[in-house]
Amino acid sequence: xxxIILNWAFLLSAVPVCAQYNYSENCLKAYxxxxxxxxxxxxxxxxxxxxxxxxxLIPLSLENYIDFLTLFIxxxxxxxxxxxxxxxxxxDILAEGSRASPFYSFCLGEANLQWAFIQLKFGEYTQAAxxxxxxxxxxxxxxxxxxxxxxxxxxxxxxxxxxxxxxDSYKWIVNLMGMDGTISEALDDLRSxxxxxxxxxxxxxxxxxxxxxxAMISANLFKNKNDALxxxxxxxxxxxxxxPLVIYAKSGILMKNGKNEMALKLLLQRQQDHVSFxxxxxxxxxxxARINKLDSSAMNNFRFFTDHFKGINYIKAAWQKIAWLNFxxxxxxxxxxxxxxxxxxxxxxxxxxKQAMREAEGKQAPNLILLRTRLLFDGGYYDEALSELLNNxxxxxxxxxxxxIEYTYRLGRIYHESGNTEKAIHYYxxxxxxxxxxxxxxxxxxxxQMGLLYENMGDLARADSAYHICLxxxxxxxxxxxxQKAKAGINxxxxxxxxx
Numbered sequence: 001x002x003x004i005i006l007n008w009a010f011l012l013s014a015v016p017v018c019a020q021y022n023y024s025e026n027c028l029k030a031y032x033x034x035x036x037x038x039x040x041x042x043x044x045x046x047x048x049x050x051x052x053x054x055x056x057l058i059p060l061s062l063e064n065y066i067d068f069l070t071l072f073i074x075x076x077x078x079x080x081x082x083x084x085x086x087x088x089x090x091x092d093i094l095a096e097g098s099r100a101s102p103f104y105s106f107c108l109g110e111a112n113l114q115w116a117f118i119q120l121k122f123g124e125y126t127q128a129a130x131x132x133x134x135x136x137x138x139x140x141x142x143x144x145x146x147x148x149x150x151x152x153x154x155x156x157x158x159x160x161x162x163x164x165x166x167x168d169s170y171k172w173i174v175n176l177m178g179m180d181g182t183i184s185e186a187l188d189d190l191r192s193x194x195x196x197x198x199x200x201x202x203x204x205x206x207x208x209x210x211x212x213x214x215a216m217i218s219a220n221l222f223k224n225k226n227d228a229l230x231x232x233x234x235x236x237x238x239x240x241x242x243x244p245l246v247i248y249a250k251s252g253i254l255m256k257n258g259k260n261e262m263a264l265k266l267l268l269q270r271q272q273d274h275v276s277f278x279x280x281x282x283x284x285x286x287x288x289a290r291i292n293k294l295d296s297s298a299m300n301n302f303r304f305f306t307d308h309f310k311g312i313n314y315i316k317a318a319w320q321k322i323a324w325l326n327f328x329x330x331x332x333x334x335x336x337x338x339x340x341x342x343x344x345x346x347x348x349x350x351x352x353x354k355q356a357m358r359e360a361e362g363k364q365a366p367n368l369i370l371l372r373t374r375l376l377f378d379g380g381y382y383d384e385a386l387s388e389l390l391n392n393x394x395x396x397x398x399x400x401x402x403x404x405i406e407y408t409y410r411l412g413r414i415y416h417e418s419g420n421t422e423k424a425i426h427y428y429x430x431x432x433x434x435x436x437x438x439x440x441x442x443x444x445x446x447x448x449q450m451g452l453l454y455e456n457m458g459d460l461a462r463a464d465s466a467y468h469i470c471l472x473x474x475x476x477x478x479x480x481x482x483x484q485k486a487k488a489g490i491n492x493x494x495x496x497x498x499x500x
Contacts, residue, residue: 021103036243068114075311102146109138157189215249258380264289280309292379315346320356409442444473
């Protein structure tokens with residue numbers, strides 16, 4: 001530790017005179033290793049570069065990238081406490097670098113943005129907002145001074161995305177940060193990097209990172225989620241080997257589009273080695289792909305996740321899926337026993353964990369037919385899902401108001417994805433009418449999906465109305481993601497109207 005502090009002190013004293021930003025061969029190789037989560041290899045390359053050129057600040061930026069991914073993927077509080085002072089010290093060093101390079105503001109903005117995302121994950125929201133503001137200022141200033149510096153579009157794309165999805169009730173935060181933006185601006189920024197086909201080796205390497213961010217936005221916030229499948233072509237045109245981050249991004253797009261078999265095949269292709277930093281969420285995703293086809297072997301994936309992942313999110317959701325698998329096989333007693341682990345394990349921060357916690361606290365087993373329907377639908381097995389609803393006597397499995405509302409919602413979703421727009425809107429309307437004042441998410445999701453249907457039909461007035469209905473619903477489950485998607489829809493409509 002003392003050696004590290006002395007090295008930082010040396011850099012701080014040397015920075016004003018001879019600091020530079022040199023993406024040397026060692027740095028380029030380290031960057032590739034980082035994207036593949038080969039952190040040990042990357043650190044060795046960084047150490048070599050620092051010994052060869054102590055004044056080069058790019059290694060500090062790469063070290064931050066390693067720590068960012070370590071915390072963002074691993075989510076361990078103990079690592080957060082250990083890494084935080086090192087990360088912040090590197091930001092201070094980068095701030096003393098030479099402003100004569102476009103990498104000055106880019107590296108500083110990137111470091112602030114990375115740390116903001118970590119602070120958001122660990123609940124430090126005010127500090128995260130200040131870091132996002134600082135990052136946006138860095139990228140904006142850099143764009144003004146160096147308009148042809150392509151990597152800067154990565155940072156602008158992300159900050160524009162943040163500005164575009166903040167609900168109106170929280171716009172004061174965006175105003176405080178001095179930034180705004182839209183989803184279309186974000187995608188335009190990122191695409192400019194993703195489609196680069198020049199001869200600059202460094203610019204070409206940033207393509208994969210841009211594709212990753214586009215995939216994350218596309219899988220969740222496109223008005224027509226099938227458009228996200230087009231992103232896969234850009235990935236396929238990228239010459240980089242498919243590392244864990246790329247597999248994560250591509251699998252997410254495939255699963256959002258009901259391409260469950262393709263996603264499962266891709267997840268099974270990932271390398272299981274002891275070299276890469278463990279990305280246990282991929283095991284969770286594989287479990288989801290298996291349970292979506294009612295495959296009991298998903299139990300192995302979820303148990304592996306709960307046994308090995310020491311982070312803060314998706315633990316409750318994983319235990320819930322283990323409980324579901326027992327319930328699907330008729331073991332109700334084990335279902336309730338496992339659901340107690342949902343209460344006692346993990347955190348309720350992300351929507352999936354909140355929903356799992358709500359189910360556990362409700363102490364009521366799910367409706368078997370509706371659960372089977374939900375899982376099959378999520379996997380894109382629409383005929384099988386519809387068969388579950390129509391080939392079983394509704395008198396036997398629709399037992400209460402929630403069951404009836406979920407029944408019409410599931411029909412709407414199946415007909416929607418099967419291309420029967422008229423029936424989809426019919427059942428969405430019934431669900432909204434019956435469930436908009438209830439605590440379940442079915443009405444809010446129906447309004448969102450109806451908005452997407454109308455928007456793709458070109459009926460922007462009805463789409464806008466449906467999105468606003470979604471925002472007026474107050475579901476206890478998935479509220480954050482539903483509001484975010486509805487807000488994105490409203491912003492798309494506003495930006496498409498001619499300005500007066």
